[in-house]
Amino acid sequence: MEEALNFLQWAADLGISDTPLTSTPQSDSCLGHSLFVSTFPDAGGRGLATARDIRKGELILKVPNGALMTSQNLMINDEVLSISVKKHPYLSSTQILVVALLNEVNKGKSSPWWPYLKQFPRSYDTLADFDKFEIQALQIDDAIWAAQKASLKAEAEWKEASVLMHDLKLKPQLLTLKAWLWASGSISSRTMHIPWDEAGCLCPVGDFFNYAAPGDETSNSEDQVAGKAFYLQEDSMLKSATELATDHRLIDAGYEEDVSSYCFYARRNYRKGEQVLVSYGTYTNLELLQHYGFLLTDNPNDKAFIPLESDMYSLCSWENELLYVQPDGKPSFALLSTVRFWAVPQNKRRSFIHLVYSGNRLSAHNEVAAMRWLAKKCRTTLYILPTTAEEDGKLLVILDKFQDIHQFVEIKEMPPPLASELCAFMESKDMLSEGIYVPSSVARRSIERWKLAIQWRLHYKKILCNCIAHCTEIINYINSSKDSEYQEIFVKKNKKNYTEGESSTYYYLKPTSSANAT
Numbered sequence: 001m002e003e004a005l006n007f008l009q010w011a012a013d014l015g016i017s018d019t020p021l022t023s024t025p026q027s028d029s030c031l032g033h034s035l036f037v038s039t040f041p042d043a044g045g046r047g048l049a050t051a052r053d054i055r056k057g058e059l060i061l062k063v064p065n066g067a068l069m070t071s072q073n074l075m076i077n078d079e080v081l082s083i084s085v086k087k088h089p090y091l092s093s094t095q096i097l098v099v100a101l102l103n104e105v106n107k108g109k110s111s112p113w114w115p116y117l118k119q120f121p122r123s124y125d126t127l128a129d130f131d132k133f134e135i136q137a138l139q140i141d142d143a144i145w146a147a148q149k150a151s152l153k154a155e156a157e158w159k160e161a162s163v164l165m166h167d168l169k170l171k172p173q174l175l176t177l178k179a180w181l182w183a184s185g186s187i188s189s190r191t192m193h194i195p196w197d198e199a200g201c202l203c204p205v206g207d208f209f210n211y212a213a214p215g216d217e218t219s220n221s222e223d224q225v226a227g228k229a230f231y232l233q234e235d236s237m238l239k240s241a242t243e244l245a246t247d248h249r250l251i252d253a254g255y256e257e258d259v260s261s262y263c264f265y266a267r268r269n270y271r272k273g274e275q276v277l278v279s280y281g282t283y284t285n286l287e288l289l290q291h292y293g294f295l296l297t298d299n300p301n302d303k304a305f306i307p308l309e310s311d312m313y314s315l316c317s318w319e320n321e322l323l324y325v326q327p328d329g330k331p332s333f334a335l336l337s338t339v340r341f342w343a344v345p346q347n348k349r350r351s352f353i354h355l356v357y358s359g360n361r362l363s364a365h366n367e368v369a370a371m372r373w374l375a376k377k378c379r380t381t382l383y384i385l386p387t388t389a390e391e392d393g394k395l396l397v398i399l400d401k402f403q404d405i406h407q408f409v410e411i412k413e414m415p416p417p418l419a420s421e422l423c424a425f426m427e428s429k430d431m432l433s434e435g436i437y438v439p440s441s442v443a444r445r446s447i448e449r450w451k452l453a454i455q456w457r458l459h460y461k462k463i464l465c466n467c468i469a470h471c472t473e474i475i476n477y478i479n480s481s482k483d484s485e486y487q488e489i490f491v492k493k494n495k496k497n498y499t500e501g502e503s504s505t506y507y508y509l510k511p512t513s514s515a516n517a518t
């Protein structure tokens with residue numbers, strides 16, 4: 001508590017403020033006028049709440065450049081760091097900031113940043129922090145690869161930077177991979193964008209804001225009017241720079257050159273006491289896990305990638321990352337058109353390509369074939385996974401109570417897939433002795449990451465189940481309306497009998513709007 005007060009006083013002394021320039025601060029702290037620090041167990045833990053009712057677009061926090069922890073600011077005040085960094089031009093800007101952060105930690109209490117550094121979490125749950133067992137618990141190949149890649153990248157970057165860290169004579173415990181993971185986790189999950197350094201900046205107090213996915217701010221009608229500008233950004237040519245800056249302010253935080261400060265604005269109206277959330281960007285759950293070590297139960301930007309046949313990836317000219325299933329189970333536009341095209345017999349495809357890109361259904365028969373293929377692919381993808389969504393749900397409940405000492409016999413009574421995963425966990429953590437397992441503090445931390453992996457795979461499976469339900473609904477709809485509009489999708493110009501597929505001799509009629517809704 002005292003530490004937190006010291007930090008807020010330190011921040012105020014550096015000019016960090018939630019008070020508009022026109023008012024005088026009510027206390028010695030940098031906060032209190034618009035914000036206060038609070039805990040939100042279900043939405044990010046420590047965060048910032050509103051000290052009063054706040055209107056969308058209001059400036060709520062300002063952090064001057066001098067209070068930002070950037071590589072530049074750290075080097076200005078540390079000649080040894082500045083000279084040493086110059087000797088290693090092959091290091092990326094992120095590696096430099098990671099080393100500069102460790103170098104500051106190395107100074108302990110003599111660092112001017114010490115009150116701020118004491119506020120950092122002791123460990124992180126980003127994908128690079130996942131051990132082998134936790135990575136395997138993700139179950140889906142794409143996620144496993146992403147985690148392995150993150151872990152290997154962190155290790156390679158640490159090795160590359162270790163000469164510089166030795167040059168700086170960091171304490172042995174700060175030269176370890178564990179220390180590197182802590183510092184790079186801090187950079188990954190706490191930095192904000194600045195225009196002059198790709199690594200970004202650490203922004204005291206500003207980095208207490210927890211995350212909400214972009215898009216949530218237009219949930220009430222009043223907000224929708226104010227938020228209109230956000231959706232008009234494509235018209236930017238028609239807008240003045242000031243108008244654009246104002247539009248931007250309504251939805252986000254950013255560094256403002258004219259006041260040399262990082263400024264945070266309310267992205268919607270808030271009632272006193274509510275948590276203020278900011279958007280760090282548009283992320284899928286896997287990306288949130290990778291960069292920030294958490295995921296959202298209800299993430300509108302989540303995507304589930306399913307394994308396609310190898311030649312489907314090059315069938316249309318879509319980038320692979322556009323071929324996904326949305327949280328509501330609907331395939332993305334690119335995936336839908338690819339599957340539709342795939343369902344056209346190979347010798348007929350040339351004449352269908354223009355229709356595929358139009359986004360319209362090709363024919364009732366094709367649509368049913370595409371939906372069947374998609375549903376089957378989701379089913380087979382789910383089938384080969386070690387646990388079902390239901391079992392994952394049960395495992396999460398078990399793990400919530402798994403922090404105490406347990407008898408091994410309890411595990412043997414569990415459903416086999418859950419028992420085998422629990423046994424694998426205990427083996428990996430060397431926990432089992434004489435029929436009793438006792439979770440150490442390391443095992444408890446690991447359980448938290450394991451739970452994140454299970455939550456992630458559970459969301460993935462739910463999306464695939466939604467997709468199966470969506471495809472089934474479309475198939476049933478088409479089958480039930482076979483005799484109406486769908487019969488007329490392909491009509492031969494001369495109205496003779498026709499065979500589906502010979503598109504050069506056929507008109508394409510748009511399905512009616514109800515039939516078109518996918």
Ligand SMILES: C[S@@+](CC[C@H](N)C(=O)[O-])C[C@H]1O[C@@H](n2cnc3c(N)ncnc32)[C@H](O)[C@@H]1O
Pocket residue numbers: 042043044045046047121189190207208209210211212291292293294295
């Ligand atoms: C910039 S910090 C935000 C402040 C942080 N809670 C703290 O105490 O320092 C980002 C971290 O907060 C947590 N976080 C932010 N938003 C969250 C959310 N909506 N749900 C869960 N955790 C969240 C994650 O651990 C993330 O890495």
